[in-house]
Amino acid sequence: MKSEQAILIEKGTIITVDDGGTVLNPGYVQVYGDRIAVVGAGEAPQELRAASQTILDASHMAVFPGMVNGHSHLFQTFIRGLADDKPLLDWLKSCIWRVAEHMSREECTLAGMVGLMENLRSGATAVIDHQYIHADPTNDDGVIHAAEETGVRLLLARGWADMNYHPVLMESDERILSEITRLYETYHGNANGRIRCEFGPLIPWGCTDEMMLRTHTLARTWGVGTHIHVAETKGEVEMNLAARGKRHIEWLADLGILGPDVQLVHSVWLDDHELDLVAERSAVVVHCPVSNMYLASGSARIRDMLRRGIHVALASDGPGSNNNQDMMEVLKTTALLAKVSTLDAMAVVPQDVLRMACRGGALAFGQPEWIGSLETGKKADIVLVDMDSPFAMPVHNAVSALVYNLSYGAVDTVLVDGQILMKDKKILVVDEKEVLKEARLVCKKLFERAGVQDGLLQMEKGDR
Numbered sequence: 487m488k489s490e491q492a493i494l495i496e497k498g499t500i501i502t503v504d505d506g507g508t509v510l511n512p513g514y515v516q517v518y519g520d521r522i523a524v525v526g527a528g529e530a531p532q533e534l535r536a537a538s539q540t541i542l543d544a545s546h547m548a549v550f551p552g553m554v555n556g557h558s559h560l561f562q563t564f565i566r567g568l569a570d571d572k573p574l575l576d577w578l579k580s581c582i583w584r585v586a587e588h589m590s591r592e593e594c595t596l597a598g599m600v601g602l603m604e605n606l607r608s609g610a611t612a613v614i615d616h617q618y619i620h621a622d623p624t625n626d627d628g629v630i631h632a633a634e635e636t637g638v639r640l641l642l643a644r645g646w647a648d649m650n651y652h653p654v655l656m657e658s659d660e661r662i663l664s665e666i667t668r669l670y671e672t673y674h675g676n677a678n679g680r681i682r683c684e685f686g687p688l689i690p691w692g693c694t695d696e697m698m699l700r701t702h703t704l705a706r707t708w709g710v711g712t713h714i715h716v717a718e719t720k721g722e723v724e725m726n727l728a729a730r731g732k733r734h735i736e737w738l739a740d741l742g743i744l745g746p747d748v749q750l751v752h753s754v755w756l757d758d759h760e761l762d763l764v765a766e767r768s769a770v771v772v773h774c775p776v777s778n779m780y781l782a783s784g785s786a787r788i789r790d791m792l793r794r795g796i797h798v799a800l801a802s803d804g805p806g807s808n809n810n811q812d813m814m815e816v817l818k819t820t821a822l823l824a825k826v827s828t829l830d831a832m833a834v835v836p837q838d839v840l841r842m843a844c845r846g847g848a849l850a851f852g853q854p855e856w857i858g859s860l861e862t863g864k865k866a867d868i869v870l871v872d873m874d875s876p877f878a879m880p881v882h883n884a885v886s887a888l889v890y891n892l893s894y895g896a897v898d899t900v901l902v903d904g905q906i907l908m909k910d911k912k913i914l915v916v917d918e919k920e921v922l923k924e925a926r927l928v929c930k931k932l933f934e935r936a937g938v939q940d941g942l943l944q945m946e947k948g949d950r
């Protein structure tokens with residue numbers, strides 16, 4: 487039997503994000519193996535200290551559950567900055583598709599490594615990757631390999647489109663089903679349960695009703711979720727009304743797909759009836775405020791969602807439309823966008839924001855019993871953030887400081903599954919500089935193949 491190590495985190499402000507929103511200041515957390523063994527208030531008892539092989543001093547630090555980045559496209563790590571300042575459909579055509587069709591497994595692995603290090607550095611311990619580029623069918627394996635290497639918890643939402651999309655990125659129904667079956671059988675539950683798979687139908691206008699039903703039936707048989715972009719832009723809702731006579735959520739509900747196992751990414755353009763449907767069926771909304779602002783898509787009705795009891799998770803979206811995966815930035819932006827779009831200073835408060843990032847994220851990830859709060863028996867996915875900073879001094883309320891004051895640079899230590907992946911702001915599991923160096927070389931070759939020599943301006947002059 488593998489010997490289990492005990493790690494004690496002491497003297498910190500413990501933000502548990504439990505049902506009661508308990509904050510222990512000071513408090514301590516003891517980790518044993520991959521689990522949280524004890525969460526307590528005050529000084530850690532001597533016997534716990536004596537029984538712990540590693541002691542982390544969290545003085546002047548906030549200790550909170552690792553956040554879930556509820557929606558990314560890790561491959562876009564290599565594409566960010568290539569096509570700024572465009573609306574969604576132009577951006578897809580002129581940038582994303584052009585490079586994505588040339589990406590192979592090696593590039594997806596490295597883009598995944600860089601993107602997952604970025605997530606770790608911003609306090610996200612779990613990522614849902616909506617991976618839909620399969621010009622090389624082993625690209626998914628590359629992303630999963632990156633998660634195995636970096637130690638991050640990964641839910642691979644295996645993307646697919648079977649109509650209307652870029653031809654190189656569309657697939658036959660049989661290939662979609664055989665590939666997701668292969669992934670599920672090869673990887674689901676690997677790495678002590680850190681790696682999971684689910685279905686990721688890309689967008690309503692790219693997916694036939696028939697395949698939606700076939701994939702969703704299989705997902706329910708396997709007990710995994712369905713992850714889909716919906717109502718990101720007003721134009722896409724109008725397209726669905728023209729083609730199917732229904733808004734996006736109505737369409738999913740009528741197909742019998744809308745339920746707690748469905749993650750509705752963006753959900754910007756939902757009307758009252760759709761919000762009621764989402765609440766009634768307990769589906770999870772994944773809110774991507776920075777991306778929605780970046781692409782000028784709109785502002786999701788988060789205040790109305792919370793009032794209806796809708797579960798909301800937070801996400802960066804792919805780094806191509808953000809242009810980073812900084813979950814600390816997402817926290818602040820979530821609050822600010824909700825305030826400015828409602829002209830209500832209380833629209834969303836810091837406690838709501840952190841709850842969305844942790845508990846909402848855990849629901850989106852499909853593992854609310856495992857992650858999302860610091861409680862005995864849960865997985866030890868824990869983040870320590872340094873509050874001893876000119877950006878936060880003096881700290882009256884640690885949750886407020888996390889959301890409004892601090893940025894990714896304050897993230898000090900990160901544990902996933904009881905393993906210390908980052909300590910004293912240094913990533914321990916991989917050689918970060920070496921990965922960046924390799925990524926630079928691989929990117930250069932990729933852009934040459936894709937015909938992007940001098941950035942996008944060059945590309946736009948050529949054939950679209």
Ligand SMILES: [Zn+2]
Nearest residue numbers: 616715803804
């Ligand atoms: Zn997306």
